[in-house]
Amino acid sequence: MITIKTEEEIELMKYAGHINYLTHELIKKNIRPGITTKELDKIAYDFIISQGCTPSFLNYEGYPASICTSINDEIVHGIPSDRALKNGDIISVDIGVIYKGYHSDAARTHAVGTITKEKEELIKYTEQALYEGLKEIKDGAKLGNIGAKIEQFAHRHRLGVVEELVGHGVGTHLHEDPNVPNYGKYGTGITLKAGMTIAVEPMLNLGTKRVYLLDNDWTVVTQDGKPSAHFEHTVLVTKDGYIILTGEGLNG
Ligand code: MF3
Ligand code: CO
Numbered sequence: 001m002i003t004i005k006t007e008e009e010i011e012l013m014k015y016a017g018h019i020n021y022l023t024h025e026l027i028k029k030n031i032r033p034g035i036t037t038k039e040l041d042k043i044a045y046d047f048i049i050s051q052g053c054t055p056s057f058l059n060y061e062g063y064p065a066s067i068c069t070s071i072n073d074e075i076v077h078g079i080p081s082d083r084a085l086k087n088g089d090i091i092s093v094d095i096g097v098i099y100k101g102y103h104s105d106a107a108r109t110h111a112v113g114t115i116t117k118e119k120e121e122l123i124k125y126t127e128q129a130l131y132e133g134l135k136e137i138k139d140g141a142k143l144g145n146i147g148a149k150i151e152q153f154a155h156r157h158r159l160g161v162v163e164e165l166v167g168h169g170v171g172t173h174l175h176e177d178p179n180v181p182n183y184g185k186y187g188t189g190i191t192l193k194a195g196m197t198i199a200v201e202p203m204l205n206l207g208t209k210r211v212y213l214l215d216n217d218w219t220v221v222t223q224d225g226k227p228s229a230h231f232e233h234t235v236l237v238t239k240d241g242y243i244i245l246t247g248e249g250l251n252g
Pocket of ligand 2: 201
């Protein structure tokens, strides 16, 4: 079921989105060679709790940490550990925040120290792909336009589009209807309505789109071992477009 959020619900989601943004900023400041992903996880947990919120990923279907930290060929759901970041790595950080029962979900990929030009472009184009997809959003538009645009943009830059994982509705649950794939055809899918809240999250690979699941049953990695990037925002559909709820400022 796809829900339309009330003004009151949107206010709560804006706060959850704002704390998500601030947590991302804090993590970004702490990313450097030598820090472990467990240390990043603790920084995120402590901050989210200090703001009167809860990290939504912790214990989600048994997930054992507050954030996802996916390094290089890890696409999503990398589990924080004693692994230290190294110069030249890229790390995708995915954060979920709950405020008074309302969720926000956002991801970004960062460089660790100095990275190759290839990795730099992967990060830049994946972030751009997210914004290209978002531009399709407004009341009355077809949901499929988002994925169609992302896929087209990714292919123009010769990047693989992960299909096994998709964006989603978000609200009183982390994952709600509808699914928001990062591929598809223009003019297909449900019609977006003002008041819907969705998470759009392209995962793009430098090589093949093919993926596999690690033995820990969480972490999804590229089949060819090449790096992957991930950018995600939670957005509100409006009459004329959209508002990013996990962006800078108190949204709008
Ligand atoms: N942000 C992730 C997504 O929408 C959810 C991660 S849940 C976790 O796919 F439990 F894996 F952390
Ligand atoms: Co998500």
